[in-house]
Structures are given as structure tokens and as C-alpha cells.
Amino acid sequence: MANPLFAPELLELLNAGDAQALQEVANALHSAEMAEFIAALDDIDIWRLLSLLPKQHSAEIFSHFDLDRQVELASDVNRQAMARMLEELPHDDRADLVNRLDPQVAEQILPLVARAEREDIRNLASYPEGTVGSIMSSDYATLRPGMTIKEALEQVRIQAPTRETVYYIYVVDAEHHLIGFVSLKDLILAKPMQTVGEMMNTEVIHAFADDNQDTAAQPIEKFDLLALPIVNTENKLVGIVTVDDVMDVQEAEATTDFHKMGGTDLVDVSLKDAGLAVLYRARIPWLMVLVFMNIFSGAGIAHFENTIAAMSSLIFFLPLLIDSGGNAGSQAATLMVRALAIGDVRLRDWFSLLRKEFLISLLLGLTMAMGAMLLAGFRSPEIIVPIGLTMVAIVLFGSLVGMSLPFLLATFRCDPATASAPLITSIADIGGVLIYFSISTWWLRDLVNTAG
Amino acid sequence: MANPLFAPELLELLNAGDAQALQEVANALHSAEMAEFIAALDDIDIWRLLSLLPKQHSAEIFSHFDLDRQVELASDVNRQAMARMLEELPHDDRADLVNRLDPQVAEQILPLVARAEREDIRNLASYPEGTVGSIMSSDYATLRPGMTIKEALEQVRIQAPTRETVYYIYVVDAEHHLIGFVSLKDLILAKPMQTVGEMMNTEVIHAFADDNQDTAAQPIEKFDLLALPIVNTENKLVGIVTVDDVMDVQEAEATTDFHKMGGTDLVDVSLKDAGLAVLYRARIPWLMVLVFMNIFSGAGIAHFENTIAAMSSLIFFLPLLIDSGGNAGSQAATLMVRALAIGDVRLRDWFSLLRKEFLISLLLGLTMAMGAMLLAGFRSPEIIVPIGLTMVAIVLFGSLVGMSLPFLLATFRCDPATASAPLITSIADIGGVLIYFSISTWWLRDLVNTAG
Numbered sequence: 057m058a059n060p061l062f063a064p065e066l067l068e069l070l071n072a073g074d075a076q077a078l079q080e081v082a083n084a085l086h087s088a089e090m091a092e093f094i095a096a097l098d099d100i101d102i103w104r105l106l107s108l109l110p111k112q113h114s115a116e117i118f119s120h121f122d123l124d125r126q127v128e129l130a131s132d133v134n135r136q137a138m139a140r141m142l143e144e145l146p147h148d149d150r151a152d153l154v155n156r157l158d159p160q161v162a163e164q165i166l167p168l169v170a171r172a173e174r175e176d177i178r179n180l181a182s183y184p185e186g187t188v189g190s191i192m193s194s195d196y197a198t199l200r201p202g203m204t205i206k207e208a209l210e211q212v213r214i215q216a217p218t219r220e221t222v223y224y225i226y227v228v229d230a231e232h233h234l235i236g237f238v239s240l241k242d243l244i245l246a247k248p249m250q251t252v253g254e255m256m257n258t259e260v261i262h263a264f265a266d267d268n269q270d271t272a273a274q275p276i277e278k279f280d281l282l283a284l285p286i287v288n289t290e291n292k293l294v295g296i297v298t299v300d301d302v303m304d305v306q307e308a309e310a311t312t313d314f315h316k317m318g319g320t321d322l323v324d325v326s327l328k329d330a331g332l333a334v335l336y337r338a339r340i341p342w343l344m345v346l347v348f349m350n351i352f353s354g355a356g357i358a359h360f361e362n363t364i365a366a367m368s369s370l371i372f373f374l375p376l377l378i379d380s381g382g383n384a385g386s387q388a389a390t391l392m393v394r395a396l397a398i399g400d401v402r403l404r405d406w407f408s409l410l411r412k413e414f415l416i417s418l419l420l421g422l423t424m425a426m427g428a429m430l431l432a433g434f435r436s437p438e439i440i441v442p443i444g445l446t447m448v449a450i451v452l453f454g455s456l457v458g459m460s461l462p463f464l465l466a467t468f469r470c471d472p473a474t475a476s477a478p479l480i481t482s483i484a485d486i487g488g489v490l491i492y493f494s495i496s497t498w499w500l501r502d503l504v505n506t507a508g
Numbered sequence: 509m510a511n512p513l514f515a516p517e518l519l520e521l522l523n524a525g526d527a528q529a530l531q532e533v534a535n536a537l538h539s540a541e542m543a544e545f546i547a548a549l550d551d552i553d554i555w556r557l558l559s560l561l562p563k564q565h566s567a568e569i570f571s572h573f574d575l576d577r578q579v580e581l582a583s584d585v586n587r588q589a590m591a592r593m594l595e596e597l598p599h600d601d602r603a604d605l606v607n608r609l610d611p612q613v614a615e616q617i618l619p620l621v622a623r624a625e626r627e628d629i630r631n632l633a634s635y636p637e638g639t640v641g642s643i644m645s646s647d648y649a650t651l652r653p654g655m656t657i658k659e660a661l662e663q664v665r666i667q668a669p670t671r672e673t674v675y676y677i678y679v680v681d682a683e684h685h686l687i688g689f690v691s692l693k694d695l696i697l698a699k700p701m702q703t704v705g706e707m708m709n710t711e712v713i714h715a716f717a718d719d720n721q722d723t724a725a726q727p728i729e730k731f732d733l734l735a736l737p738i739v740n741t742e743n744k745l746v747g748i749v750t751v752d753d754v755m756d757v758q759e760a761e762a763t764t765d766f767h768k769m770g771g772t773d774l775v776d777v778s779l780k781d782a783g784l785a786v787l788y789r790a791r792i793p794w795l796m797v798l799v800f801m802n803i804f805s806g807a808g809i810a811h812f813e814n815t816i817a818a819m820s821s822l823i824f825f826l827p828l829l830i831d832s833g834g835n836a837g838s839q840a841a842t843l844m845v846r847a848l849a850i851g852d853v854r855l856r857d858w859f860s861l862l863r864k865e866f867l868i869s870l871l872l873g874l875t876m877a878m879g880a881m882l883l884a885g886f887r888s889p890e891i892i893v894p895i896g897l898t899m900v901a902i903v904l905f906g907s908l909v910g911m912s913l914p915f916l917l918a919t920f921r922c923d924p925a926t927a928s929a930p931l932i933t934s935i936a937d938i939g940g941v942l943i944y945f946s947i948s949t950w951w952l953r954d955l956v957n958t959a960g
Contacts, residue, residue, distance in 0.1 A: 084711055088731050209696065216693055223675045223692070223734075240675070240692055241668055244661065259536055277759075279540050280752035282675075282734060299751050300732035306755065307729075310762040311846055317769065318842020318929065319835060327847040328857060335868050339839050340875055346835055347879045350828035354883070357824050364823065371816065371823060372809045375937045376802035378827060382834075383771060383798055383930035387791050390770020390929075394763055395779040405780060416787050423792055427799045431806070477770065477842075477929040478835035485827045 063096040070101060075108040082109055082117070091120035099132040107137075112217075115144030127156050130165070139168035142177065146220065148193040148301065151180035180295070188272045189265040191305060192286045192295035197225045201236065201253030205246045212240065224283045226293055227256050234260060234285055234293040262287055265294050272297040273305055274399070313397055316473035317390060319343075346482045353486045360493035363500060369436040370496055373428070377446050378488035380424055382481035384417060385454030389480045392462045396472045406463050413459045414452070421451030442499040446492045453491060454484035515548040522553060527560040534561055534569070543572035551584040559589075564669075567596035579608050582617070591620035594629065598672065600645040600753065603632035632747070640724045641717040643757060644738045644747035649677045653688065653705030657698045664692065676735045678745055679708050686712060686737055686745040714739055717746050724749040725757055726851070765849055768925035769842060771795075798934045805938045812945035815952065821888040822948055825880070829898050830940035832876055834933030836869060837906030841932045844914045848924045858915050865911045866904070873903030894951040898944045905943060906936035 069077045082090055094102055094117070106114035118126065118141060130138050130153065142150050142165065154162050154177055166174055176194050183189025197219045199208050208225075216222045225243070227236035236256030246255050262285045263272040276284050276299055286295045308324070315322050315338075322330065322338040330338075357364070364370055392409075395401040401409065425447035432443045458480045462472035521529045534542055546554055546569070558566035570578065570593060582590050582605065594602050594617065606614050606629055618626055628646050635641025649671045651660050660677075668674045677695070679688035688708035698707050714737045715724040728736050728751055738747045760776070767774050767790075774782065774790040782790075809816070816822055844861075847853040853861065877899035884895045910932045914924035 086713065086731050213697055216697055240696075244692075244696075245665055245668055261538065277752075277755055279538050280750075282751075298732075299734075299755070300729075303729055303751070303755055303758065306758065307762075307850065310759075310766075311850065314762075314766060314769070314846045315842060317766070318838050320839045320843060322843060326852045327843050328853050328861070332864070332868055332871070335864075336871055339836075339868070340872055343832065343835055343839070343872060343876055344879055347828065347832055347876050348883070350831055351883060353827035353831075354824040354887070357827070358821075358887070361820070365820070368813070368817070369810075371826075372806040374823075374826065375805035375809070375830060375941060376799065379802055379805070379934055379937050380795065380799055382933060383795055384791070386770050386929050386933075387772045387795070390767060391772060391774060391779050394766045398759065398763065400778045401780050409780070412784070412787075416784055416791070419784070419788055420792055420795060424795055424799050427796055431800070431803060435806070435810070477838050477933075481834060481838075481929075481933060482831055485831050489827060 062093045066094060066105065067097060067101060070105050070108075078105060078108050079110075082113060087113070087116040088120045091117045095121060095125060099129050102129060103133050103137070111140070111144050115141060115146075119146050119149045123152060123156055126153050130157060131161055135165050136168055138165050142166075142169050143173045146193060147176060147180060147195045147295075148191060148220075151177055151190075154181050183265065186269055187265065188263050188267050188269050188286055188297060189295070191269050191272070191301050192265065192297045193220045193301075194295045195220050196283075196285070196293070196296040197222045198228050198293070199225055199238070199252050201227055201229070201251065201256065203252045204248065205243060205250050205252070205255075206248045208238075208252050209243055212243070220296065220298055221283055224281075224285075224296075226260075226285050226296075227252055228293055232292045234262060234287050234291060236260060237285065260285060263297070264289065269297075269305055273302045276302045277306075309397075313393065313473045316471065317393060317476050319346075319476040319478035342476065342478055346478055349482050350486065353489045356486065356489040356493065360497060363493055363497040367439060367496065367500055369439060370442075370493070372435065373432060373439075373443055374489070374492065376428060376431070377443070377450055377492050378485040380428070380447060381450035381454035381484035381488045383454075384420060384424075384451045385458035385480040385484045386477040388413060388417070388455040388458030389462060389475050389477065392459045393472045393475060396462055396466055403463065403466060406460075409459065410456070413455055417452050417455035418448070420455070421448035424451060439496065439499075442492075442496040445499075446488075446495050449491050449495065450484070450488045453487050454480070457483055457487070514545045518546060518557065519549060519553060522557050522560075530557060530560050531562075534565060539565070539568040540572045542569045547573060547577060551581050554581060555585050555589070563592070563596050567593060567598075571598050571601045575604060575608055578605050582609055583613055587617050587620055590617050594618075594621050595625045598645060599628060599632060599647045599747075600643060600672075603629055603642075606633050635717065638721055639717065640715050640719050640721050640738055640749060641747070643721050643724070643753050644717065644749045645672045645753075646747045647672050648735075648737070648745070648748040649674045650680050650745070651677055651690065651704050653679050653681070653703065653708065655704045656700065657695060657702050657704070657707075658700045660690075660695055660704050664695070672748065672750055673735055676733075676737075676748070678712075678737050678748075679704055680745055684744045686714060686739050686743060688712060689737065712737060715749070716741065721749075721757055725754045728754045729758075761849075765845065765925045768923065769845060769928050771798075771928040771930035794928065794930055798930055801934055801938065805941045808938065808941040808945065812949060815945055815949040819891060819948065819952055822891060822894075822945070824887065825884060825891075825895055826941075826944065828880060828883070829895070829902055829944055830937045832880070832899060833902035833906035833936035833940045835906075836872060836876075836903045837910035837932040837936045838929040840865060840869070840907040840910030841914060841927050841929065844911045845924045845927060848914055848918055855915065855918060858912075861911065862908070865907055869904050869907035870900070872907070873900035876903060891948065891951075894944075894948040897951075898940075898947050901943050901947065902936070902940045905939050906932070909935055909939070 094105055180194060195218060197215045199211055212222050223240045225238050226234060229235050236258050237260040238256045261275050261279060265286050265288050272284050283296045283298045285293055286297060288294050312323060319342040320338050325334055425444040428447045429440045429444045432440045461475035465474055466472045546557055632646060647670060649667045651663055664674050675692045677690050678686060681687050688710050689712045690708045713727050717738050717740050724736050735748045735750045737745055738749060740746050764775060771794040772790050777786055877896040880899045881892045881896045884892045913927035917926055918924045
């Protein structure tokens with residue numbers, strides 16, 4: 057999000073070539089703020105400005121740009137300059153950037169990158185989206201168990217400038233297996249002549265690089281960690297996931313779930329910036345599926361033509377009833393999808409929750425039936441009973457479908473949030489038509505028989 | 509969430525009075541894991557077990573119990589023991605606990621708590637829910653600017669055991685005004701004879717205790733901070749908010765928004781544990797409101813009785829059309845509510861987004877109209893045109909209402925998520941009835957006139 061407030065002043069300093077003033081401004085601000093301010097400038101001016109700052113500082117600022125802006129900037133500068141930038145960027149951010157670049161552009165830049173950095177980028181970028189590896193960083197701090205505390209602190213000082221974090225330091229053996237963990241707090245509290253091996257924690261909570269990223273997010277949340285070490289299948293340390301990355305992942309996942317519950321598939325795009333084509337493609341699928349699903353509601357009504365002809369007032373209450381089923385179903389689905397997402401509920405809880413839902417929707421349905429029957433009493437007292445019965449049945453149906461569908465989806469390893477409000481509502485509508493007119497036909501059977 | 513796996517073994521050790529073995533188990537596990545395991549025991553056994561562990565360790569474990577369980581445990585032990593526990597608990601957790609306790613119980617325990625701790629509890633507990641003060645902790649580390657780095661590190665060692673974090677240390681003057689910030693990383697990299705005042709950051713990102721808790725959450729997320737200092741109106745340091753607390757707040761707020769979008773008001777309760785009464789009270793309000801709102805859909809249909817009588821096939825497509833309006837509206841509302849929540853969109857963006865929504869829903873409506881007209885063609889070709897026109901109008905109406913309502917709510921300082929899917933769907937249904945039958949009446953006016 058660009059903040060154009062200071063862009064004119066910065067541009068002035070830039071055009072005057074006042075490197076010192078620009079460095080002072082950059083030093084006074086947090087890199088994220090600096091990135092916000094200069095994002096309002098043109099790409100070419102951004103590169104001019106960044107080149108006046110120390111390499112690591114300009115990389116820090118660059119890393120705070122939106123990923124899309126980073127891609128734009130990468131394409132708008134000579135390949136050598138971008139290769140130098142890649143060498144300085146945080147390891148997890150640059151892997152994401154390289155994955156976003158046009159493959160042709162990436163293949164022009166990467167050969168120019170220093171070999172060790174290039175290998176690291178290719179390695180991190182190779183992890184599929186959604187895995188722990190795709191969000192981890194490879195710049196972590198390590199120690200050997202034989203070091204004294206004094207030596208360890210000296211090592212930390214040496215490593216500190218280039219590591220994502222030095223507050224958690226991982227202890228590895230000669231083959232780089234993860235064997236222990238110390239915090240910087242532990243280190244400064246320890247006696248100088250102790251060895252790392254003596255005071256380290258040997259039970260190290262960790263996750264595996266190829267597993268789903270939730271396996272990294274959950275321990276960090278549960279144990280209030282600042283970072284989590286990541287190992288490969290041979291138990292060798294390959295990276296760390298930091299708490300700030302987990303927060304970003306959690307927000308993105310909550311957004312995806314939210315959108316899915318509303319029946320859209322808008323992934324990783326800001327609503328404000330999304331173009332018509334993107335929004336159209338995100339929204340039309342479910343809308344069309346549900347239009348065609350509603351063949352059944354129309355067919356259902358047609359099937360009960362005689363009943364409707366015999367008692368046309370039935371139609372007045374159709375929207376009210378099918379609406380209620382959809383609303384109750386949306387509630388049930390929403391609660392269940394979220395509970396599954398935050399781990400509040402597990403697949404084995406289905407039966408007890410089904411029982412609870414049955415009771416609850418019975419109570420809700422009876423309450424709503426009284427409301428609907430009250431309304432019906434004013435206008436069409438002769439159909440009070442089928443309306444009341446329908447309401448109870450419809451609310452039961454909608455709710456049970458609403459709470460079960462997420463479970464079913466989860467059982468088949470699909471995303472529970474696919475049980476969106478529009479889908480549940482449409483199912484409730486179709487079921488509601490059948491329920492309403494079946495009950496009404498039965499209740500009014502004498503009337504229908506004589507009429508039909 | 510209790511994990512009953514090891515409870516029997518722990519109970520055995522407890523009954524055998526084997527304090528050493530229990531301490532070994534507790535030392536091997538993270539406090540959160542230990543809490544999970546012993547949560548399966550009875551309250552009285554939990555207290556027996558905790559009393560065998562060092563005070564601070566047992567407080568750490570206690571702090572990982574669900575808040576409701578903590579309240580239960582607090583009521584199930586003698587007041588003196590609870591007072592001792594309160595003195596050891598993390599400052600932010602114990603304030604939350606005291607706020608949850610039965611006021612009578614709290615007033616029996618607090619006078620027994622050591623005075624400084626008691627005053628701290630009363631102070632933190634006094635902040636209203638939703639403010640920064642209600643989530644902050646008062647055990648932070650401080651330094652004075654005149655200290656040398658050597659003295660500062662010594663101070664950090666002394667303070668470390670009892671502070672929430674020592675990775676961020678705040679520099680205060682004699683009156684406790686916040687004047688600077690150093691990280692532990694900065695300290696270990698600095699030269700021993702420098703003073704804190706020389707190397708500290710004077711531009712300290714901070715928040716105010718009385719403001720909304722989002723004002724603390726946002727900087728922590730944006731600047732990838734581990735903690736944020738909190739000041740009062742006189743700029744005196746009163747507490748810190750740590751990143752793990754922000755993550756908990758973000759998850760709770762996302763859950764609340766999610767539930768609200770589904771039309772429920774289930775706050776701070778697990779779906780699995782919620783009782784019938786709680787669920788009923790959370791769901792019935794909106795359901796009843798929407799039942800009575802549907803008076804208008806029924807009245808609308810009744811108003812157009814003659815049209816329906818003249819062309820009964822209109823009814824077949826009623827659910828399809830009003831469903832589509834509700835689905836498009838749910839999509840629009842969902843996207844808008846989430847975008848407002850994560851700060852992607854601001855109130856001033858309303859007009860440009862309205863324009864975008866108009867275009868998008870026109871495209872969506874036209875596509876869906878073609879689908880609906882195709883279906884109508886098979887059965888009732890004579891009403892293809894009103895069905896197509898209605899679909900476009902209904903989708904426009906639903907979408908524009910769906911995207912505008914959150915904005916309107918936000919403008920009047922209400923929660924945008926009150927524009928829930930059930931509400932939008934019901935509004936779309938009512939509007940849809942009026943739109944459909946108005947268009948149909950106009951299209952079939954000759955038929956209606958002759959019939960009526």
C-alpha cells in the first residue's frame with residue numbers, strides 16, 4: 057500500500073543527488089515505512105534511490121514491497137543489478153519472488169547470482185506451494201555442542217547480521233543433524249565455561265519441510281514460539297519458519313476460507329486491485345453451477361402444480377420457508393467450517409455434533425414455526441399447520457445438511473469451506489420446495505384430489 | 509484440549525508421591541504439552557500435582573489451561589493457594605482470569621495476594637475488553653540511558669527470569685517515560701563501553717493502552733515485531749503486547765467475523781463444548797428477524813396474484829431467480845467484509861468499488877441470464893424474456909446491496925460483518941420477488957389485463 061505523503065520530497069532529494077540526506081531518512085524510518093513511502097515513485101526512481109543506500113538496507117526495504125511490485129521492479133532493471141539484489145534479500149522472500157517471476161526473466165537473472173545463493177534460491181523455490189518448505193527461511197543461526205558459552209556468544213555475534221533471527225539458535229552435529237536448541241536468553245544466563253551441549257534443550261519441537269505448512273504453524277501458535285526449526289527426512293536442519301511468516305499465512309488462509317464460505321475463489325489478490333476478468337473468473341463458477349442446480353427446484357414446483365392450483369396462498373410463504381432453511385443451514389455450515397479450520401472439532405466428533413445439531417435445529421425450527429404460523433394466521437389460516445410442519449422440517453434439513461457437508465468434504469480430503477453459504481442455501485431451497493409441497497399436498501389431499 | 513494419553517501414568521506417579529519422577533516428566537515436556545496431558549485429571553489431582561512442582565513452573569503450566577478451566581480450578585482450591593498462583597502467573601493471563609472469576613470469589617482471593625501483584629492485577633484487569641490494555645502484559649524489561657552496555661547486559665540477566673521477553677528492551681527515563689528501544693541482538697553486538705543512550709533507537713513504534721487493540725496488532729504485523737511497547741497518555745511505559753498474543757487476537761477476531769457472516773453470534777466459545785442454550789441464543793435472533801422480514805416477500809407475491817394466476821409457470825423459476833440474487837449478493841458481501849477487515853479497502857474507496865461492482869454484476873447477471881433463459885426455453889419459452897431481464901436485475905440488485913451494506917455499517921461505526929450472508933440473501937429474496945413479478949407483470953400486461 058503506497059503512501060504518497062513524502063514521495064515528492066524524496067524525489068527532490070534524489071534528483072539533487074543528496075545521498076546523505078536520503079540515508080538519514082532511511083535510517084530514521086523502519087524499512088516497511090520507507091517501502092510504503094517510496095512505493096509511490098516510478099520504478100526507475102525507486103532503483104535510483106535504492107542504489108544510494110547500503111546494499112543490505114536497500115534489500116530490507118525492497119523485501120517490504122508487495123510481491124507483485126517486486127516482480128515489476130525486477131523486470132524494470134538490468135539483470136546484474138537484480139542478481140545483486142537477490143543475493144541480499146531474505147532467503148524466504150527471494151524464493152517467493154523467483155517463483156513469481158516470468159520463467160524467462162528468472163533464467164536470465166539466476167546465472168548471474170553468486171553460486172551459493174543461487175543454489176539456496178533454487179532449493180527453497182522448489183518446495184510446492186502450501187508446504188513448510190515454501191514458507192521457510194534458510195538463514196538461521198547454528199552452534200556446535202562442544203563450544204563453550206563464551207565461544208557460542210562470539211559465534212552469535214558473527215552470525216547475527218545475516219540471520220533471520222538469533223534469538224533461537226539451533227545446535228547441529230558435524231553432519232548438520234538437528235540435535236538441540238538454545239535461546240539467546242539461555243545463553244546470556246549461562247555460565248561462560250559451560251558447554252552448549254551441557255545446557256541445550258534436546259527435546260526440540262520441529263516440523264518437516266515436505267509436510268503441509270499447518271504442521272509448522274500449529275506448534276508456533278500452541279507453544280508461543282518465535283521460530284520453529286525445519287528438518288528434512290534425514291533429520292538434517294534445512295531451515296526455520298518464523299512467527300511473522302506464520303501470521304501472514306494464517307491471515308491468508310482465513311481470507312481464503314472466508315471467501316470460499318461466500319462462494320468465491322479469489323486467491324491472493326486484493327479486492328481493491330483486482331480487475332474485472334479476475335473477479336469474473338472468481339465468482340461465475342459457483343453462480344452458474346447453482347443456476348443449473350436449481351433445475352430441481354423448478355421441476356419440484358412443476359410436479360406439485362395441482363396442489364398450488366388448489367391452494368394458491370401456498371406460494372406466498374414459499375420464499376419465507378426456503379429462506380429460513382437456507383439461513384439455518386448457513387449458520388450450521390459456518391460454525392462447522394470454522395471449528396474444523398481452527399482445530400476445535402475433529403472428524404471423530406461428527407456423531408455427537410450431529411446429535412447436538414439435531415436437537416438445536418429442532419428447537420430453532422419450533423420457535424420459527426411459531427413465528428411463521430403467527431404470520432400465516434393473519435392471511436391464510438387454513439394452511440397454518442403445513443406451514444408450521446414445513447418450517448420445522450426445513451430447518452432440520454438445512455441445518456443437518458449444513459453441518460454435515462463440511463465433515464463429508466473433510467473426510468474425502470476436500471476443503472470443508474467448499475460447503476459455502478450459497479451452496480447450502482441452494483440445497484436447502486431445493487429440499488425446501490420438495491418438503492413444503494409434499495407436506496402441503498398431504499395436508500390438503502382432499503382439496504387436491506377434488507381439484508385435480 | 510485435554511489429551512488423556514498419559515493421565516493414568518501421571519496419576520500413578522502422583523498417588524505414589526513420586527515428586528522426582530513428576531518433575532522429570534514436567535521438565536522434558538513443554539508447559540503447553542504438560543497442561544494438555546494433566547487437563548484430563550480431576551481438579552483436585554491437578555492441584556496435588558502442581559504443588560509438587562516449583563512455583564514458577566506450575567504457574568507456566570496453569571497458564572496454558574483454557575480460561576474456563578482456569579476459572580474452575582481457581583474455584584476448586586483454597587483461596588491462599590490461588591493467591592500464591594496468581595502471584596506467579598503471567599501478568600496478562602492473570603488479569604484475564606480475574607476478570608472471568610465470579611466477583612465474590614475474586615474478592616476473596618485478591619486481598620490475600622501480595623500488594624504489588626494485587627495492584628498490577630487490578631490495574632490490568634481494569635482495561636475494557638477490546639482495548640490494548642486488555643491484552644498487554646506488565647512484565648517487560650527496562651534500562652536507563654546512562655548505563656554502559658556491560659551494565660545493561662547485567663541488568664538483562666537479572667530481569668530475564670521474570671519478564672515476558674528480554675529480546676526487546678525499553679529505555680525509560682527517571683519518570684518512566686518511554687525514550688528509546690534496544691534489542692538484545694543490538695546489545696550483544698555493541699561495544700561494552702558504549703552507553704545505552706548512545707546506541708538506542710529513539711524512534712520507537714508504540715501504541716496507547718486505551719486505544720483499540722488493533723492499533724497494537726497492526727504495527728506488530730506490519731513491521732514483523734516480536735513485541736510492541738504500550739504507553740499511557742503521558743507517554744509513560746505501562747506494558748507490552750507480544751506477538752503471540754496478537755496471533756491469538758487475530759484468530760479470535762477472524763472467528764467472530766466468520767460467524768457473523770454466517771448470521772450467528774457465538775463469541776469465545778468452542779463449538780464442541782457449547783451447550784444447547786448457548787447455541788440457541790447465538791442463532792435464534794437473526795433467524796427470527798429474517799422470518800419476520802419475509803412478511804414483505806409474502807406480501808409482494810400476494811400483490812401480484814393476478815400475474816401469477818395468468819401465467820402459473822412463473823412460479824417454477826421463482827426459487828432459481830431469488831436464489832441467484834442471494835448468491836451473488838453473498839459473494840459481494842463476503843469479499844467486501846473481508847477486505848474491510850484486513851485493511852485492503854477503506855471507506856473512501858466506496859465509489860470506485862461501487863462502479864466496479866456494477867460492471868462485474870452486469871457481466872455475471874448477463875451470463876446467468878443466458879443460463880436461466882436456456883432452462884426456461886425447455887419448459888416455458890413464453891417467459892424467457894422476463895426471466896432473462898429479471899436475472900440481470902436481480903443479480904445487480906443483490907450484488908450492489910451486498911457490497912454496499914458493509915460500507916454503510918462501517919460508516920456508522922457498526923461491524924461490517926453484520927451484513928451477513930443470511931441478511932443479504934433475505935434482502936435479495938424480497939427485492940427479487942418484487943423485481944420478478946413487476947417485470948413479469950409489465951411483460952405479460954396484455955395477458956394479465958385480460959385474465960384479471
